[in-house]
Amino acid sequence: MAAAREIKAREVVEPGDDDAVELAKRHLVQPWPYAGSVGAEARALIGEGEGIYITDASGKRLIDGPAGMWCINVGHRREELARVMYDQAMALSYNTPWYTMNAPSAELARRIADAAPGDLSHTFFTTGGSSAVETALRFMQFYNNVRGRPEKKLIISRGGAYHGSTYLSASLNGRPRDRHWMDGADELVIKLSSPDPFRRPKEMSIDAFTDFLVDQFRDTVARVGAGRIGAFVGEPVQASGGVVVPPDGYLKRIREICRENEILYVSDEVVTGFGRLGHVFASGDVFGLDPDMITFAKGVTSGYFPLGGVIISERLLEELRRSNHPDALFGHGLTYTSHPIGCAVALKNLDLLEEGVLQHAREIAPYFQARLKTLEELPLVGEVRGAGLMACVECVADRESKDPLQLDKDVGKRIDAHCHELGLLVRPLINMCVMSPPLIISREQIDDMVAILREGISRTMDDLRKEGVWRG
Known part of the structure; x- marks a missing residue:
């Protein structure tokens, strides 16, 4: 069954990854673009997802730290939702x-x-x-x-x-x-x-x-x-x-x-x-x-x-x-x-939430917040804050002034790049990293996420020191 799902998932990735990147550069306008690259930009290509993970074009498996955009709450590749989508489209599409x-x-x-x-x-x-x-x-x-x-x-x-x-x-x-x-x-x-x-x-x-x-x-x-x-x-x-x-x-x-x-x-x-x-x-x-x-x-x-x-x-x-x-x-x-398809999917999604996902989220949220809070041990981190299964790691030049690193506004992107290499997708916001994983995340997966984030921040601190823009 898993092998069949994998084959079906791969069948929809057309044209090939290289073609998709080139087509994006030539024809796709990305959201929130800069004038200097508008209409000529390709972003990280994601091929498929499973549970709390996504896979990029190179085949690297990543924890989906932002849950898409705060939204993949019950996780990727839930057959129940795909089936409802299909059934409703076959009954009434619009x-x-x-x-x-x-x-x-x-x-x-x-x-x-x-x-x-x-x-x-x-x-x-x-x-x-x-x-x-x-x-x-x-x-x-x-x-x-x-x-x-x-x-x-x-x-x-x-x-x-x-x-x-x-x-x-x-x-x-x-x-x-x-x-x-x-x-x-x-x-x-x-x-x-x-x-x-x-x-x-x-x-x-x-x-x-x-x-x-x-x-x-x-x-x-x-x-x-x-x-x-x-x-x-x-x-x-x-x-x-x-x-x-x-x-x-x-x-x-x-x-x-x-x-x-x-x-x-x-x-x-x-x-x-x-x-x-x-x-x-x-x-x-x-x-x-x-x-x-x-x-x-x-x-x-x-x-x-x-x-x-x-x-x-x-x-x-x-x-x-x-x-x-x-x-x-x-x-x-x-x-x-x-929209009938959207409402049908929402009904099934609500079933999944009420049948255990909400309870799991409430139970695991304190562990999620506590493990992320340990990142405040790193000198680049000014504060880790959050509620439920959403959190932010805010980086500062020093904790006394809380300077949001005006010398380098891409600290969040630097951390995200290192984390991507290590197996985690982060939502970078200038000097901040936002985490809001799928609600089905486990304790072990939280440990993996925090360990990668810790290493990504540590590598970023080394980069900033080498470049002389931060002393630490």
């Missing part, structure tokens, strides 16, 4: 969501409502995380228009945030390099400080830092006016910002201010949802939140099919139904909204 519907989407919406906190009861399905956040924001605008508050449209986001690549969702992003050369709806967005305890002022305690963040939010609402602010959008854990885990109690206090001022609280769980923190949704089970909306994607299908969505509070929908504008049209939809 239906227009404008005036028809399909059964898998209705059942998935029910299962999601059962798992969601508070009164979150209805789901609008999208194609991914960016379109999920975009939908939540457009719904906020529609909601306030129908309720006679057309001026209540501003959106509060934070430094370090990442919410997507569509025009409005990308406007919320709080990483400066994402926006240097890109336009955005800046007139609609207010950015607050990142809730990153590692980067707080040296003399400030965690409690004082939390108070600062909450006061900044409250003062902003008072200064701008609650009547002009429509939504706060925040990741429970800032993922692409470097796995920033906020101080205890911070998010609940922000939620209370939102409730007091009729500001919709949108919890962006594109990364943290569907098991990354051991639960279907982290907002309620981990952080004690009852948001007005939750956005999700990635892990909902474990990356096997593009699907996302936004879960909306029953209260908001009831208010719209009771309004004086019953003919007001929410003019928003996507060709692939409620």
